[in-house]
Amino acid sequence: MSTHFVKLTQPTLKLVDIFNxxxxxxxxxxxxxxxxxxxxxxxxxxxxLKNLTQRLKHRYLYLIYDDNHLIGEMNYMIDPKHxxxxxxxxxxxxxxIGDSKGRGRGIGYEGLQYLExxxxxxGLKRIELGVFEFNIAGQKLYQKLDYKEIGRIKDFxxxxxxxxxxxxxxxxL
Ligand SMILES: CC(C)(COP(=O)(O)OP(=O)(O)OC[C@H]1O[C@@H](n2cnc3c(N)ncnc32)[C@H](O)[C@@H]1OP(=O)(O)O)[C@@H](O)C(=O)NCCC(=O)NCCS
Numbered sequence: 270m271s272t273h274f275v276k277l278t279q280p281t282l283k284l285v286d287i288f289n290x291x292x293x294x295x296x297x298x299x300x301x302x303x304x305x306x307x308x309x310x311x312x313x314x315x316x317x318l319k320n321l322t323q324r325l326k327h328r329y330l331y332l333i334y335d336d337n338h339l340i341g342e343m344n345y346m347i348d349p350k351h352x353x354x355x356x357x358x359x360x361x362x363x364x365x366i367g368d369s370k371g372r373g374r375g376i377g378y379e380g381l382q383y384l385e386x387x388x389x390x391x392g393l394k395r396i397e398l399g400v401f402e403f404n405i406a407g408q409k410l411y412q413k414l415d416y417k418e419i420g421r422i423k424d425f426x427x428x429x430x431x432x433x434x435x436x437x438x439x440x441x442l
Pocket of ligand 1: 405
């Protein structure tokens with residue numbers, strides 16, 4: 270079994286279908302999307318070829334393959350407005366292993382090390398990320414990679430009848 274990562278430059282309709290599946294998976298919506306109430310948690314978000322292509326204008330996106338099977342994606346943006354610590358030359362990262370069979374096998378750990386190397390290569394000095402306080406698997410992964418908590422944004426997202434904080438973490442490269 271081998272894991273590899275491929276930079277996305279030209280989205281295809283097949284990829285659009287896969288992103289639609291992941292981004293509308295009821296198990297993933299609470300973890301990957303900010304929701305303000307129950308109806309948002311149940312709402313569909315339509316990915317099109319146009320908006321996936323648009324995303325790549327301000328995001329560097331890498332596809333995660335387990336052998337030849339696409340199981341997830343990870344990405345970074347540079348200095349987005351929503352940074353907790355507005356330090357220039359920061360990469361804001363995100364990762365989703367969309368295929369449940371790909372989770373819990375060390376692929377997120379390996380993938381983020383690859384993404385960090387790409388970010389460093391591009392000359393950026395700092396990484397920031399947000400993880401919801403109920404996402405224990407996410408927090409453990411980031412702690413294992415030495416990300417440090419820098420703050421919590423209260424009442425950030427809705428899940429299981431209440432609002433939860435967004436935990437912001439950083440790492441200097
Ligand atoms: C969170 C996510 C990226 C982690 O990637 P992964 O490949 O599953 O994690 P790994 O197998 O590399 O595990 C790394 C560490 O994370 C922790 N971890 C992973 N899965 C876990 C789980 N289900 N429960 C608790 N801890 C978990 C462990 O500490 C693990 O280290 P260990 O194996 O030495 O114990 C992945 O599970 C995922 O995409 N989840 C759904 C979407 C999501 O939550 N994205 C992140 C939003 S901030």
